[in-house]
Amino acid sequence: MSKKNGASTSYKVFSWVILILLALFFLFPLYWIITGALKTPAAINAAKPQWWPSEFTLRNFQVLFSKRSAPLFQFGSVVGPTVPGAIRWLLNTVFMAVMAMILTCITAAMAGYALAKKRFIGRAFLFSLIVAAMALPKQVILIPLIREMSKLHLYDTIWSVIFPTVGWPFGVFLMKQFSEGIPGEMLEAARIDGASEWKTFTTIVYPMVKPGIGALAIFTFINSWNDYFLQLIMLASNVNYTISLGIATMQAENSTDYGLIMAGATLAAIPIIIVFVIFQKYFTKGITMGAVKG
Amino acid sequence: MRQTMSPELRRRETISGYLFLLPSLVFFLGFVVIPMVMCIITSFTDATMNSNQPDVFIGLANYKELWQDPIFLKALRNTIVIVVVSVPVVCIFSLWVASAIFNMSEGPLSFFRVVFYLPVVTGSVAVTVVWKWMYSNYTGIINYVLKNGGIIDKNINWLGDPKYALACIIIILLTTSVGQPIVLYVSALGNVDHSLVEAAEVDGANNTQVFWKIKWAQIMPTTLYILVITTINSFQCFALIQLLTSGGPNHATDTIMYYIYYTAFTRFRFGYGNAMGVVLAIFIAILSAVQFRLAKEK
Structure with missing residues (x-):
């Protein structure tokens, strides 16, 4: 040496x-x-x-918070107190990212386990379909999705930016990778003991794939928070905006007030950066596991 | 080993397998597969944004029009420039950074990983608006620094000049693209078989030889994956364009993705936009296949 x-x-x-x-x-x-x-x-x-x-x-920040106002939340006829528009945008964004995260983790953990450990007809075909879809340009699918969303009466609602994120098959792929490591004998033993499929999933599979779920959760949260293209095409009214979309719109309206725009950018970026730095380890794991054999 | 499954067990496995898949399949089929099919179908029609108006089948007319549409051809050219420049730069840059940091101790390693990932996490909107300010003609810091450093003598309108606009966009794209490849390379380099490296060192191989003869082959799958994801991402470059230049000046910075958006939302030509989407998807599919083939041969 x-x-x-x-x-x-x-x-x-x-x-x-x-x-x-x-x-x-x-x-x-x-x-x-x-x-x-x-x-x-x-x-x-x-x-x-x-x-x-x-x-x-x-x-x-004073200008940013005086810009527009909106009710804090609205469920049917229940309307929350009036707050600055930017606060409502932030709340929309948090709701979107959290819901996308929860739904993705539940559906992907179940599907990943089935694809890795169950031997059923059509499994190979489904898995190839998932891998093929992942190689497609995600944004291209979103344009045709607009008409579908308006038929479903979901256009310009927060669900229209949640469901496509949940449908994106990366999570299933990632959870399949994690589920491969579950020893078949343990599942066999549970079956012989007469445990129901659901019980096997919650007591044996879930604890073993927990690190994978952690990785997927943080990954989905950050991606959903920052998926500007999806938010731009699906959300039309100001009260439904996310923080990214709100800042982008503000930028188009006050293109030279850089101080105001930077205040908005700070509000959009700081929460997600804090989340990222705290959960950095899980995130790194998610990226690397998703690439194995990718 | 599972070939001997009894028919009873096989039935049970199939039913439970599909039940576990069901929630995921609902979202996957509903919000990925159906739009994919719709994209292809509507690309053969004159569909508009209005879904109540019946779509008229027009065969390949949209596809024929594409190759005579000067803006599409320009957008295609720009997109190819972006891909051709950014993919190799991202790969080389991230491989260099990763090999410089991968055997550091946990503290500095995490620090650098976070720093290079930061532009991705910050989000395309926040990143783009700050770069817009930095590039700005009168109050931008880039003009100030370059002028004081004696590199330029008068302010340049970076984003308003067709000569520079695309290059400026590529620079931002690069800063937001290297985060994931670095993480992947760090992990791949950490997993390189140590016994092979040691054996080569005993045989007197120097660092460069060890790298190219041993490590390079072992990180090839990672390189391939990075090539594919970087290509897909560069092809879809959109937010930067929309927020910085809106494709201007005079379509000098249009990309295919931006032009699809423009066609669908400004000109309301939904079918035509989807035809471009199909072409873009085919391009990406061909390129990914070529990259896989090349990597396999090596």
Whole structure:
């Protein structure tokens, strides 16, 4: 090892320098969003940008929260208190991402187990269909989906951005990978003991695929939160917007008030970044497991 | 080993298998397979957004029109430029970063993984609006830095100039595309068979030789997967275009996905848009198949 120390040490220093420069480059947009949100309009519009805000202001957030107002929630005739539009958008987004996550995890865990461990007619065909669908451009399917959603009276409701996420077969594929590891003897033993199929699933399969469900949950949550294209084509009225869609619309309306737009971007990005950093390990696992044999 | 299953057991397995699949199949068939079929069917009609108006079958007319539509051809060209530039750059960049970080200790490794994934998590809208500001003609930091560094002498309207607009978009696309490949490569490099690497080192192979002769072959499946997903993602480049340039100036930055959206929502030509969707899907399918074939030969 020691004979090539000279070359490898200088290469190590070189790669550390490059890595740190790259990290700064990748972090900079986020830094610029957050500091931009706290800058005064004068600082934002100056020809000489301020690397660090010389004066902090909450003006941009005040404007953001005064923009529109909407009821906090609405179930039939039950209408919540009036809040700023951005808060409603945030709540819509959380509801969408959480529902998509729960539904995906339940359906994918069940289907993944069946595909991995059950031997039934049509299994190979179904699995090829799922793999083939995953190789398709997801966004292309969404345009024809609009007419289907309006026939189902789901267009411009929060469900129209939840159901397509649940239907996307990546989760089933991922859970199949995790379920492959369940020993057949354990399932056999449960069957001989006379356990029902459902009981076998909840007491034997579920505990064993739990790490997979964790990975899938965080993966679905983040993807659903950020699926701008789906939200853009399915949601039409302002009260149903997600935070991404709200910010995009605001950007189209006030294209030069960068302070306001950065405040909106902060509101959209910070919650999801916090979730990501906390659950980073599961997320990494989900990405890598989904690629095995992919 | 399961060939000897009794007919009774086989029936039970089939019924329970389908019951477990049912909830997932409802969503998969309803919101993926049916729209896929609808996409193909309506591409042969003059369908509009209005679903109450009957669609008239017009055969291959939409497909014929595509190849005479100058905007579609331009969008196709732009999309191909994006794919041809971004796919190799993403692969090489992420392989380099991954090999530089994969044997670091857990702390720095997590840090770099998070940092390179951050643009993906931040979301396309937040990322795009901040880049729009950074590229802006008068208040953008990029013009300021380049002018002060003596690289340019007057402000450039990056996104408004057909010469630069597409390149600017590709740069943002790259920052949002390398996160997943890096995670995948880090894990693949960590799984490389150590005994082979050690054996080669004993035989006097240097780092470069070890990398190309041993590691490269073992991470090939990962490379292939990354090629396929990066190609699919680059082909679908949409949010950046819609938020930054709306395909302008003068369709210089139209991509197929953006033009599909434009056709369906601004011109309300649903059938025509879906015909483009089918063409895009065929393109991706062919490219994925070619990449698989090439990788298998190696």
